[in-house]
Amino acid sequence: MNMTAFAPEESMHSARPDHEVIIVGAGISGIGTAVQLKADGIDDILILERSIDVGGTWRDNRYPGIAVDITSFTYSFSFEQNPNWSRIFAPGSELYQYTRRVASKYGIYPHIRFGVEVQQARFDKHNDLWVLTLKQGKTLRARHLVSAGGGLISPKLPDIEGLDNFEGDIIHTARWPKGIDLKGKRVAVIGTGATAVQLVPEIARQVRQLDVYQRTPIWVLKKPDRTLPGWLKTLFRASPALQQGIRSVTDASSETLMVLSAIYYRQAPWIVRACEKAALQNMYEQLPDRQDLWEKLSPAYGFGCKRPTFSNEYFKTFAQDNVELVTTPIRHITRRGITTNDGKSRPIDVLVLATGYKTFEKGNIPSFELIGSNGTDLGQFWHDNRYQAYEGLTIPGYPNFYIMLGPYALIGTSYFKMVEGNAIHLSRCIRESHRRAATRVEVRQEAHDSYFQDIQKRQQGTVFLNHNCATS
Structure with a gap:
């Protein structure tokens, strides 16, 4: 300045x-x-x-x-x-x-x-x-x-009628309690942002039933994640310049992608289309032959409007027998469950709010x-x-x-x-x-x-x- x-x-x-x-x-x-x-x-x-x-x-x-x-x-x-x-x-x-x-x-x-x-x-x-x-x-x-x-x-709480009346456990992801056991319980997650993308696959393995309430789907790309081997860590310790080089390359590539897709999307629309195609392909591969879920999980807005995220597990979680994706708006929360606008009520023991800040x-x-x-x-x-x-x-x-x-x-x-x-x-x-x-x-x-x-x-x-x- x-x-x-x-x-x-x-x-x-x-x-x-x-x-x-x-x-x-x-x-x-x-x-x-x-x-x-x-x-x-x-x-x-x-x-x-x-x-x-x-x-x-x-x-x-x-x-x-x-x-x-x-x-x-x-x-x-x-x-x-x-x-x-x-x-x-x-x-x-x-x-x-x-x-x-x-x-x-x-x-x-x-x-x-x-x-x-x-x-x-x-x-x-x-x-x-x-x-x-x-x-x-x-x-x-x-x-x-x-x-x-x-x-x-x-933490931001959703403005949903009856939230204060729920008699089970209410957990906001930003205040996750130590030692809570979800094994065998019926759990509802409200919100499908970046936090939910990380959370949902993890708790789906523990709970008896998981209902995920989605208002707006999110663009999710493949996550190029893997364990870093010991020899690479040793190399980083011996040569900080090498790690700095990798840092510079990954930072520059991420920043370039972000700038092109968000700021210069009109000049480079192919970048946005390529990202959308990659995200959709990630969904198709995780949910083969599940067109009923493809439509619900595909964003109607362009890539870059909201910050996208990465996961290799999120989409496939919805193929599990104990997981349901609910896209019907919530009418109200009862003492022991959630009722949607179609009149259907789903009983739950724990309500998880992945509703941000x-x-x-x-x-x-x-x-x-x-x-x-x-x-x-x-x-x-x-x-x-x-x-x-x-x-x-x-x-x-x-x-x-x-x-x-x-x-x-x-x-x-x-x-x-x-x-x-x-x-x-x-x-x-x-x-x-x-x-x-x-x-x-x-x-x-x-x-x-x-x-x-x-x-x-x-x-x-x-x-x-x-x-x-x-x-x-």
Whole structure:
């Protein structure tokens, strides 16, 4: 980002911050930001984490079958490659342990305060400080504030009549309980997104009956997954450059495919058609001679409208005698089952909600009230004016504030790459404020507006605003 887009202002006020930087969240974003700041000589850092350990999404999600949906080679920090992944698509437990190792190796744990939840952050424009109010009743002051909670924080519950009346177990995939036994039970899964694609084949092997309720099918490609042999791991450890080369190739190919299919789909429609053909072929091979299921599982929207996923097991699961795909809309949930619009009721013991997160809803990003220099809550501002942020990171009226993986800062491949880029930028801003003896860093309104207008203009040509995405 061009520093001329910012307006550092010198201040000579008496109030001092408790910490130069406070980071909210100790997941991938929080850890990556702290590592970058420390590498740049900024050590007065405090990380506030409401849970009991680092890891974020990979700490909280433990549903059966959880794994990365892009190759493990790219799903890591560039400065800390992991030569010991067990598979090309590593299971979630390995990602959780990876975040713990990074936090330990780079000395991040001493900077973290666990079991602390932020309720509000308010900018003190007289002292150029952020004043944080914690759920525990205490307050903290920081010169710079980083929101690193990500979007996968608050599980989203479906708006279905009778949900509260169900007398069996209700499980959201984002809060999968330890030790739950589904063996021999009648289970319903609501939702067929990326999580369900991983979950359904795993629990279908355990349950007596599995009903999968689908509103919109998903594009599912073959998963080029396999166990990584010991000799290859040894080679990676001996030659990090080799692993870096594989990382670069897989990242470039994935990013190219994503860009062509989502942004330049009009110029290269054959890419979209090829991907759709490959996904359909994956379904045909897993479900031979099951035209009754082909129609139900084939998306009516174009490839790229929603993020696709990978699986070699998902489709074939619906051929099992104990699995039923239900596409009739749900009318209501009863005390012991689900009734669909055709009047049919299916009894269940356990209800699993694979319904995602409140990603872009007020109160989720950020997960606390954030009052800027203009007295406006950021969540309310976004609710009223659309999500927007300069380079996905900073917003006028919210000085010294940086949001990791904010609006328009997400990519279709590895989040680690965006985290590193965001962290480098915000560290550069903070170091520049030190050089200028400034206490306030804020993006200029005109720079932000120009960027936002450009983003809106560029969106017009993407697949996301294509009429073919209406059913996604």
